[in-house]
Amino acid sequence: MISLHLLFCMAALTGGTVSTRIIPRYDGLLMELTSSEVITDSITITGYSVNVRPGHRVIMPEAFLPFWVFGWEPDADSCGFTVELTDAVDSLEYSLREDGRVMLIFFRAAEPLLFPELSWKGPPREPAYSDSEQIYSDSSIIAALEMGQQSPWLDDFDCIVIDPGHGGRDPGAVGYTGTFEKDRALEIALLVRDILNIRRPDLEIVMTRSTDCYVSLGARTRLANSMKADLFISIHCNAATNSSANGFETFFLSRARTDDSRAVEMLENSVIEYDEGYDAASHTFQDDALSFLLADIAQNIYLERSSSLAVEIQDSMADRFTGNASRGVKQAGFYVLRGALMPSVLVEIAFISNPGEEQMLQSLDFRLASAEAIVDAVLKFAEQ
Ligand SMILES: [Zn+2]
DSSP states (O other), X not given: OOOOEEEEEEOOOXXXXXXXXXXXXXXXXXXXXXXXXXXXXXXXEETTEEEEESOXXXXXXXXXXXXXXXXXXXXXXXXXXXXXXXXXXXEEEEEEOTTSSEEEEEEEESXXXXXXXXXXXXXXXXXXXXXXXXXXXXXXXXXXXXXXXXOGGGGSOOEEEEEEOOBTTBOOSBOTTSOBHHHHHHHHHHXXXXXXXXXXXXXXXXXXXXXXXXXXXXHHHHHHHHTTOSEEEEEEEEOOSSTTOOXXXXXXXXXXXXXXXXXXXXXXXXXXXXXXXEEXXXXXXXXXXXXXXXXXXXXXXXXXXXXXXXXXXXXXXHHHOTTSOEEEEEEEOOTTTTXXXXXXXXXXXXXXXXXXXXXXXXXXXXXXXXXXXXXXXXHHHHHO
16 A cells, blocks of 8 residues: 655644534545635646645644544654655545635545534434335425425525435446546535535534445435435436537426426436335336325425526536536436426536546546536525
């Protein structure tokens, strides 16, 4: 095993301070450096040596040391230091946020690890799944839906469910060089959670999964219903047999309107074969018919709000990704959105089957920008 060498060279700047926050994740540690001054107008990074100027003293948090760093050496003639990383670190990614005051450094773990003791806001909220838990048995909710009214809990906007597509034995689409949709979707979803936690600490953010594990499609919406969530956002990466297909698109639940939408629908719905309780011959679940009837009613009730959320997300992505093609807002019949008793959308961030976009998905910069675009849209939607 080879240790990586990380070098922060930070020139002293009078009066400047940098606060450090560690955001532990299953796939590594996200280190957030927030500066009182604009960090730089130029940032140069070669290999794993990071130069930020003008920069500041960075205090390496104690908790960070045992797992990730063998030790660090303050430079004698500057405020920089050299860090020797442990084998726990597989690679390093960084991103300077556009306001120039926040730098994110992501230490990708060599193995999935859990550091509950380092948790900055408690361990990820991921309630136990219960297949028997059926909100459809709540008569007041059924009554409201049958009268064409929205779910009663939606009056207060206080809980969002974020759903990283696929996971565990279901890799999702496989990229041109063999990377998995499930990994990129999870990374972006975790960033959405992290940023929402920072920008709106009052909102409860629930993940359908925060590790590489398998969750059935039905369990994802059941969780959102049982949490009485106000929004359900499913995050995916697109794929097509034509490797030049590219761009981003946002879907809300409906019957697919175009051949293109139908293709995405088939791709995302094919996961269903991984689900237990699915009867491939009849294309049905062993779920009760009532829940599907209510799902249809709910779909109509939330059609307008789901489509307006989809428009917000698509616009927000288009603002940030001027170089990427906006494929627009579309309608399709995704199983994962079916049964959600709240506005719900599915975002296809980019085509993992496209070599250029697969590479883009592997950069923290791009994933962060995608996550911020989604967060901007969600917060805008929340104000409505
Ligand atoms: Zn997918």
